[in-house]
Amino acid sequence: MSEAAPDPTALADLLAGDVAHHLHPFTDPRELRRRAPRMIVRGEGVRIWDAQGHEILDAMSGLWCVGLGHGRRDLADAAHQQLRRLAYYNTFFHTTTPQAAELARELTALAPGDMDRVFFTEGGSTANDTMVRMVRRYWELQGQPRRRVLIARRNGYHGSTLAAASLGGMADMHAQGGLPLPDFEHIEQPHQLALGLPGETGQEFALRAAGWLEQRIADIGPERVAAFVMEPVQGAGGVIVPPAGYAREIQRICRRHDVLLVSDEVICGFGRLGHWFGCQHPHIDIQPDLITFAKGVTSGYLPLGGVLVGRRVGDALALHGGEFEHGFTYSGHPACCAVALAALRALRTEGVLEHVRERAQQRLHAGFAGLARHPLAGDAAGLGMTAALMLWRDKARREPFPAEAQVGLRCREACFDAGVVMRAVGSRMIVAPPLVSTESEIDEMCRRIGLALDRTRDGLRADGWL
Numbered sequence: 203m204s205e206a207a208p209d210p211t212a213l214a215d216l217l218a219g220d221v222a223h224h225l226h227p228f229t230d231p232r233e234l235r236r237r238a239p240r241m242i243v244r245g246e247g248v249r250i251w252d253a254q255g256h257e258i259l260d261a262m263s264g265l266w267c268v269g270l271g272h273g274r275r276d277l278a279d280a281a282h283q284q285l286r287r288l289a290y291y292n293t294f295f296h297t298t299t300p301q302a303a304e305l306a307r308e309l310t311a312l313a314p315g316d317m318d319r320v321f322f323t324e325g326g327s328t329a330n331d332t333m334v335r336m337v338r339r340y341w342e343l344q345g346q347p348r349r350r351v352l353i354a355r356r357n358g359y360h361g362s363t364l365a366a367a368s369l370g371g372m373a374d375m376h377a378q379g380g381l382p383l384p385d386f387e388h389i390e391q392p393h394q395l396a397l398g399l400p401g402e403t404g405q406e407f408a409l410r411a412a413g414w415l416e417q418r419i420a421d422i423g424p425e426r427v428a429a430f431v432m433e434p435v436q437g438a439g440g441v442i443v444p445p446a447g448y449a450r451e452i453q454r455i456c457r458r459h460d461v462l463l464v465s466d467e468v469i470c471g472f473g474r475l476g477h478w479f480g481c482q483h484p485h486i487d488i489q490p491d492l493i494t495f496a497k498g499v500t501s502g503y504l505p506l507g508g509v510l511v512g513r514r515v516g517d518a519l520a521l522h523g524g525e526f527e528h529g530f531t532y533s534g535h536p537a538c539c540a541v542a543l544a545a546l547r548a549l550r551t552e553g554v555l556e557h558v559r560e561r562a563q564q565r566l567h568a569g570f571a572g573l574a575r576h577p578l579a580g581d582a583a584g585l586g587m588t589a590a591l592m593l594w595r596d597k598a599r600r601e602p603f604p605a606e607a608q609v610g611l612r613c614r615e616a617c618f619d620a621g622v623v624m625r626a627v628g629s630r631m632i633v634a635p636p637l638v639s640t641e642s643e644i645d646e647m648c649r650r651i652g653l654a655l656d657r658t659r660d661g662l663r664a665d666g667w668l
């Protein structure tokens with residue numbers, strides 16, 4: 203039993219309280235009443251421990267955020283020291299703090315191209331909401347107030363606030379509460395496995411998929427389109443890596459129609475793809491006008507997000523825009539900024555991006571290529587420290603499981619039982635391990651995923667699905 207764990211009676215009481223009083227994000231409360239949640243109590247490196255003392259490899263880096271791993275003293279000390287020195291001050295009304303000022307300088311120095319300004323938010327959703335308000339404000343200042351429409355992609359995830367959820371292309375989210383808001387449009391995702399034509403090459407599919415954007419801009423009228431928003435690799439949508447050439451073609455289309463290009467780097471930024479920003483990966487290789495970020499900037503130790511702004515929009519806002527009527531109490535929170543500064547320092551001084559590029563990503567993708575030989579799994583995909591597998595009922599005939607088989611959820615639970623965290627997106631199984639994972643830790647993650655696949659298959663057989 204871990205020293206951080208409550209004793210069994212206290213644990214039962216905590217879990218009962220959680221089920222009765224805690225409304226969880228993206229969780230069906232009926233399921234929680236059937237089976238209490240797993241309580242995670244401690245983390246160290248790539249490992250977490252639950253309240254029963256089980257050691258689990260955190261192959262999702264929390265929720266795509268804990269790139270540097272759990273339990274780091276430097277990040278905890280940065281927070282502690284700043285909370286003692288100045289726990290809070292704001293950045294509204296002509297004030298700032300040393301930590302916000304330093305982080306603004308560091309982030310804009312790291313950012314690609316001419317991104318020399320940053321707006322701080324509390325996370326990725328508020329970063330995207332801020333971005334929406336910024337690009338619409340930009341077009342107002344350009345004398346084109348009709349350019350209000352933002353185009354994004356089906357199954358993209360951009361957050362849960364109203365604008366971010368509208369921007370996202372998640373059908374289940376749009377089915378609740380009257381979303382999307384007006385002036386948010388979606389095109390299909392560049393997912394060749396699902397949407398490719400027989401015999402179509404990756405290059406042909408890339409051009410056809412990018413062409414959906416040009417068609418939609420024409421349908422709406424370019425004079426109404428403010429921006430196109432994309433994740434370099436769609437994360438929560440199932441680790442969908444676009445084919446080579448797609449992103450470049452998207453950039454050409456945006457430039458042709460004077461549409462701003464936004465890269466949502468909430469997952470892909472800060473080393474997830476082996477580069478500071480996902481748009482710098484040679485497979486993506488674009489220069490967006492704005493970048494939204496969160497998660498990895500603090501390795502998830504404290505909440506922080508923001509929008510990096512290129513000269514075109516930044517100059518308009520800063521030189522001609524007057525007051526931007528927007529901000530959050532915790533924009534530039536000093537403790538969050540102090541932790542971000544410590545995380546950036548660790549990424550830099552410990553050679554974490556090089557580790558991803560030169561060792562970790564190869565090991566992860568080799569491991570997933572091996573797992574794709576399992577009878578239940580196939581179609582390994584991924585870029586940088588992201589990877590995905592499809593689960594098939596009949597791999598040779600590409601027959602999927604029916605939704606009622608709940609194959610993804612079965613596999614996710616089998617993974618937890620085997621001591622590794624994996625995310626299920628329908629019948630797609632995905633991971634995003636800590637960037638600092640060693641080769642042997644990655645091998646062990648893959649070994650445990652293999653065990654979980656065996657057990658999932660046994661369970662499916664027992665229930666008559668195979």
Ligand code: PXG
Binds near residue numbers: 328330359625
């Ligand atoms: N953009 C992207 C690309 C994201 O992945 C957000 C914006 C929103 O960030 P905040 O900090 O407001 O949550 C995200 C968040 C999942 C999962 O199940 C993914 C996210 C959040 C929660 C769950 O894969 N991504």
